[in-house]
C-alpha cells in the first residue's frame with residue numbers, strides 16, 4: 001500500500017475506540033458498547049420527514065437552519081432550560097458533533113489550552129487537536145464528578161472549558177452548585193464554557209441545569225440525536241452570544257453548507273410536537289439503569305449509581321474487561337475516554353432489559 005503524506009494534526013489523532021465496536025463480536029455477542037438509543041424515531045417525526053420529501057423541501061436551506069426550527073429551538077430553550085436565546089443566536093448543525101467542531105474551530109487558536117474532563121467524551125480532545133489547540137484533561141473525583149477545586153486550578157490561562165452534564169462515559173450529573181461555580185470562575189477568567197447538554201433529558205433523580213444560566217460567555221450545544229432517538233438524522237445546534245454566530249457560521253457555511261433539509265423538518269416536528277415519547281424513553285432507561293446497577297453491584301462491583309445519560313462506568317480491572325469482551329459482552333475499555341481510567345469499562349444500557357440480564361448472567365459465569 002502507498003504511504004501518502006498526511007497533515008500532522010490528523011495523524012496525531014487516534015481513530016475512535018468506539019466506532020470500531022459497531023460491528024464487534026460474533027452472532028451471539030451482547031453489544032453494550034454503543035452510545036445510541038435503541039428506540040425507533042417516534043412516528044410523528046418520521047411522518048414530518050416524509051411530508052417534507054413529498055412537498056419537495058429537498059434543496060439547500062439557509063445556512064443557519066430553517067427559520068421555523070431556529071424559532072422552535074428558541075422556544076424550547078425558554079420552556080425547558082429557562083434560557084432566553086433569540087432565533088438569531090441559534091445555529092442548526094449536522095448533529096451535536098458538528099456543533100462541537102464549529103465551536104472549537106472558531107474559538108481555539110494554535111496552542112490554546114482546551115479543558116475537558118478525563119475520562120470524557122472521545123471527541124473533545126480530537127476536535128481540540130484539529131483546531132490546533134492543546135487538549136488537557138481535568139481529573140474527576142472518586143464519585144466520577146468534576147472536582148471543582150481541581151478544575152479551577154487548571155482554568156487560569158485556558159481558552160475553553162468543556163462541560164458535559166449528564167456525562168459520557170460516567171453517567172454523572174453535576175449539581176447546580178458545581179455548574180454555577182465552574183461557569184462563574186471560568187467566565188471570570190475569560191475562559192469560554194462549551195456546555196454539551198445532549199443527554200439533558202436522561203436524568204433520573206437530579207434535575208438538569210443549563211450552564212448558560214450562570215454566565216454570559218457560554219456556548220450551549222445540544223442535538224435531537226439522543227433526545228428523540230434520531231442519531232442517524234444528524235440534527236444538532238449551538239446557541240451562543242450573538243457576536244459569536246457569524247464566526248461559527250463561516251466554518252459551517254464552508255464545511256457543511258447546511259444541515260440536511262429533510263432532517264430539519266423532522267426536528268421541527270420533534271421540538272414542537274408531542275413530548276411523551278421522550279418521557280417514555282426516560283422511564284425505560286431508568287428501569288434499565290436500575291436493573292444493570294443492581295446486577296453489577298450484586299456481582300461485587302463497587303461504584304456510585306449513575307444519575308443520567310445511558311451509561312455506567314464500572315471499575316472492574318483490565319483482565320476482566322478483556323475476558324468479558326472475549327466472552328461476547330461488548331463493553332468499552334476506559335482508555336477510549338482518556339488516560340485516567342484504564343481499569344474501568346463503559347456499559348451502555350441503550351439496549352433491551354433482556355440483553356442486560358443476559359450480559360449480567362454471562363459476567364457472573366466468568367467470575368465464578
Ligand SMILES: Cc1ncc(COP(=O)(O)O)c(C=O)c1O
Pocket residue numbers: 035094095096097098121164167168196198223224225226231235236
Ligand atoms: C457527550 C456527547 N456529545 C455529543 C455527541 C454527539 O452527538 P451527535 O450524534 O448529535 O453528533 C455525543 C454522541 O455520542 C455525546 O456522547
